[in-house]
Amino acid sequence: MHKHSYKLFRIYGYPGFGLFLYLILVLLNPYERSYNSWRFYKQLDFILEFIFCTTFAAVLFETGIQLTILLNKWYPWETRMKSRFGIQLSLHIAIVYLLLNIFFKYKFPARFEYDELLLRQTIIVGVICSLLVTAVFTAEYFFYKWNDAKLKSLEMEQLTTQAQLDALKLQLDPHFLFNNLSIVTALVEDQPATAISYLVKLSSIYRYMLANRMHNMIPLKDELEFIKAYLFLYKIRYGEGIKVNIKDSTNVCNLCLPPLTLQLLIENAIKHNIFSANTPLNIHIYFPDAESMIVENNKAPKIIQEPGTNVGLKNIHERYRLLSQKTPVITDDQHFFRVEIPLFTSEQNFK
Template structure:
């Protein structure tokens, strides 16, 4: 919860309100009585009386500040607005009443005029100010909550825009298209049937990207079907240099994930590691009992570390955050890189 600082108010507000209270007490009493008292005052008496008003002001506002901080821990404004307001107001009045009664037990010179009438006036003023102070603190709380919500909305809009831009950049990565077109060109003369199959899988990849780009969640089975086409292209290019194993998904039919999540994780592994037929890149796709998808690969990092911008992992994390889902768990171990993403129950998501 936001912690408020009242430093400036304490420095400038307390003397100002003390002067206001002093003027109120003067105005609500007959002027003749006031002048009679002042004729007997010494300069120190004026200072003393003004000091009493500063002390009373501090009591009024500090009680409100401390009560607000205390009650925020047990009874929030959002969930218990009416009872919280009444409780804080009543506690404030009780504290002020007790302190005023204790103050008027002291014997002051008669010319001060601190009689029962003055005591009642002070109590009434305390009740009025207690009501206003409680209302101010309630309004302050909701103002800051509204402001925080507005700032969060702006931030979420920025993240949404950035995530969409990142997704578009990944989907339309020209290197991916150029590399595959070069492969097709090389296959047309030597292996025309393989070239046709390659083009078919390449077109299905882009068809999938176009049909899912506006969806937040797609079934796990659809993503895995897409991945088969995606991996086919790499298998044609690298052969046994990339080995991918996929766990059984028979009991995951109701689960889903953001589109292209698995593709981004596999691309991340391929992009940042070196591999060959003799030392293949091994990617294992498994599922945990608590409905997490795990993508794990052995590590043989490329020498150019500057090329690792983590755009794909950032894209996945931001999409999960925007959907209020558990963010991915990334484990960068000495010999293994592992990412766990939470699968999403599609039925539950549609019912929320």
């Protein structure tokens, strides 16, 4: 929930609503009674009654503000919306009722005619205003929740677009294209069947990116199919230098994750480490439970890191932060680098 000082409201709202309450209380009283009372009023008496109404208005809204702040900590709106509204309204009415009874126990001069009738009228007005105040703070919560969701959606779209652009930059990098073309050229003469498979996998990579460019979440099975095609290119290029072991994903294949997550993690591992056929980079992708995926690789760190290292990890972390309270867990020890990725049960709420 957003924090507010309510400074301007306290300065202008309390006196304005106090005047409004003063007029209401005057109109609630019988004309003869009000007229007879005012005959004995001094100028100071009108001022005192206005101060009373302004104080009453300040109490109504200030208790509402403080109750909102307190309950946001101990019983937030997200817990139970209806019960939160009922608790806040009940507490507000109880506080107003108690304060009014204490106030009316004081013996005022007879000309004010602060009797049981005025007490009941003031309590009724207090209950109505308590309902109004609680409704205002409820509406405020919904407004800022909607506004936050809108801002997060925009930020999420930007991050998703940036992730896709980063991934496309990897594919469209001149060195990457040159290497791929060189590999295809070499394969055409000696291994034409492999060259065809290489081109098919390369086209499927672009197709996947274009098909999922507007999605915040995709099924895990689609991401795994994509990453297999993506790894095929690296397998041809590096041979036994990169080994990837993907465990059985049958139980979690329908779960979802942000698109290109696996690619960014694998790119991160390749950028970080030195590897060869004798000392390969071993990447393990497995599923410890029905709610997460782990991508783990052995470590042989490069002395000089390539530009842009860890950008992918930051992007993944930011996207998860916007999608839910679950965020990736990174474990970086002496021998292994491990990232635990939360999985979601549905993609419908994230598009």
